[in-house]
Amino acid sequence: MKSVNDILKSNVLKTKTNINNPKPVIDYPNSTDKVACSICDDRGIVLEGDIAYPCSCMQSRKIENQFRHARISRELMNCRLEKFRFDFYSDNMTDIHRDGAIRALKAAKSFVNDCLRTPYGLGLLFTGPVGSGKTYLAASIANELMDSHLKVLFLVVPDLLDELRATYKSDLNELDLLDTARSVPILILDDLGAHNYTDWTRNRLYSIINYRLNEQLPTVITSNLSLDEMEDYIGIRTTSRIIQSSRIFRLTVEKDIRLQIYQERER
Incomplete structure (x- = not known):
């Protein structure tokens, strides 16, 4: 032999x-x-x-596969809570921007610790204008949980809606997509904004949120909408369930963080 x-x-x-x-x-x-x-x-x-x-290449492949499974973009792979920068939230008049950032970061750290202890619990809703750090916090949460080998799914809401629409008149399996979003241990829905929602996509979004509420599976959501605006776009019943299943924190800045980073880079 x-x-x-x-x-x-x-x-x-x-x-x-x-x-x-x-x-x-x-x-x-x-x-x-x-x-x-x-x-x-x-x-x-x-x-x-x-x-x-x-x-040794197997470890890097494992990490790459983990990020691919989570569907988090390469740009967001290096986001970490310890790298969160408070200098983006400076205010010449008051500390209102910084105070909100402190509370949001504390909530993100607490959420990670809670997920490490139990698979069930409340989620987070980060609201605020474009460029206020919401996606950074959500991605940091995803990365830290994946570092601890927890299963996370990171979905950008406009992309999710496009995928759901694509299943409407195709051979793609809508139930597989919905079941994954509904049942994954930790779901992150990024950029829940003023998109072109139809009754059909609203119902699918409700199905995801409602299922996770009933099963007490934590969801992290980022949105530039106020709660009143959210009701207008995704409906009262979905908004109500998000409020019921989440702790809500608002991030504000004087200047878009992406613009601040650009200006730093060009100096």
Whole structure:
């Protein structure tokens, strides 16, 4: 019987070692194909004699798959609560912007700790104008929970509505999409705003919120709408259930944080 080493050697490309680079460099005879990892040739394992062990690239693949499953964008992957900047909330006259940011950050940290203790509980609703840090807080919560290996789904509401509309007259399975959003342990709905809601999409959004309320599954929502505006756009019954299932915090700024970051970058 062939050993593991013999079996794998028969399928592995020859390698050569670069003296200045301890990592193996793949030799590709008669081929222009490349691999992502030159250590294991994308097989995920490294051989030392007859012993095989996981390649270091597997951890980065695991992290990448985790973010892909959560559907969080690459831009938001590095958001963390400890990086939250209060200097964006400075106010020459009062501390009202900073005070709101302090309360929102404290609530975000408390929410993460609560999720680590129990899968059930209240969610969060962050409201405020565009560029006030709502998405940053929501993404930070998602990343910190995923760091602790909890299952999180991060959905941008306009994208969710587009996907739901796409299932209306197609072979896509609407129930799969709704079931995932309804039953995932932690759901984040980003940018619940003044979109083009129809009765059909309002009913689907209600289905998600109502199910999670009944099952006490926590949801984090960001919105630039006031509660009155929310009732106008998504309906009274959905808004009522969001209020019932959430702790509500408002973020305000004198100047859009994205603009502040741009000005910093251009100095």
